[in-house]
Amino acid sequence: MRTKTYFITDAHLGSGPDSRQRERDMVAWLDAIALDACRVVMLGDIFDFWFSYKHVVPRGFVRLLGKMAQMVDDGVEFHFFIGNHDMWMFDYLEKEVGVVMHNEPLTVEWDGKLFLLGHGDGMDPKDHSYNLMKRIFRCPLNQWLFAGIHPKIGFSIAQSWSDSSRKSHNKLHNTYLGDDREGIAQYCLAQQRARRTKGLTPYDYYLFGHRHTPVRRELDGGIYVNVGNWIEHRDYAMFDSTSLVLTEWNPQKRQ
Numbered sequence: 001m002r003t004k005t006y007f008i009t010d011a012h013l014g015s016g017p018d019s020r021q022r023e024r025d026m027v028a029w030l031d032a033i034a035l036d037a038c039r040v041v042m043l044g045d046i047f048d049f050w051f052s053y054k055h056v057v058p059r060g061f062v063r064l065l066g067k068m069a070q071m072v073d074d075g076v077e078f079h080f081f082i083g084n085h086d087m088w089m090f091d092y093l094e095k096e097v098g099v100v101m102h103n104e105p106l107t108v109e110w111d112g113k114l115f116l117l118g119h120g121d122g123m124d125p126k127d128h129s130y131n132l133m134k135r136i137f138r139c140p141l142n143q144w145l146f147a148g149i150h151p152k153i154g155f156s157i158a159q160s161w162s163d164s165s166r167k168s169h170n171k172l173h174n175t176y177l178g179d180d181r182e183g184i185a186q187y188c189l190a191q192q193r194a195r196r197t198k199g200l201t202p203y204d205y206y207l208f209g210h211r212h213t214p215v216r217r218e219l220d221g222g223i224y225v226n227v228g229n230w231i232e233h234r235d236y237a238m239f240d241s242t243s244l245v246l247t248e249w250n251p252q253k254r255q
Contacts, residue, residue, distance in 0.1 A: 004037055006033050007237040009046075009229065009230070010083070010212055010230060012229075025251045029234070029251075030067050043081050044086065044118075044210065045086060069096070069098065072098035079117075080100070082102065105117060111241040113239075114202075179217065196220075207225050208227070209229070213226055234251070
């Protein structure tokens, strides 16, 4: 019986020499959860880079995309939140695979629990340089101009940027800095307090990625979960209609 919701984030497929193995492990994980999953939520940066050209599909990832399409056809609901590395997904997965795409954080109620979901980038108001870059990259004119570049050149430029971005943030990944220093945690706290002030029902769960750090924290009555990453840990979260657990996939056990 399909009653569980699964969450995964930050696989950065296409980066590093082990990208193909990460993809195979993700497909094996999807195989393992297919019988009891009613939905799968991908919280962004599943791909290290993607650009949805009108007539060109990025090379690779056929195993994952095929498995996703099969599960959608079998009735599993897929949600994909655009991250800072795969923000140029546009409508390819929506039209070809049947995935529901999200550009911004989403409020949703499942099984009587209220969730706020998103990738997590740009939530620190002090990160002015990144928030400016995000506006530039999401500008339709800039996207149109980039689409005019030959894919061979465009992907080379994008890959260089992606590698540079990942290296500059590596020193912060895998370390939780504390509730008062984490931009996403502060955002969740602000949302929770704002809803109480307005007389709205506070969130039960906040689920994000981006930081590559698996974290579960209670924040003013809500639970903040950062699902972590699929690079070093094969992290994922599972909600079974009553509780949410954060755990790690073990490919050897094929759990």
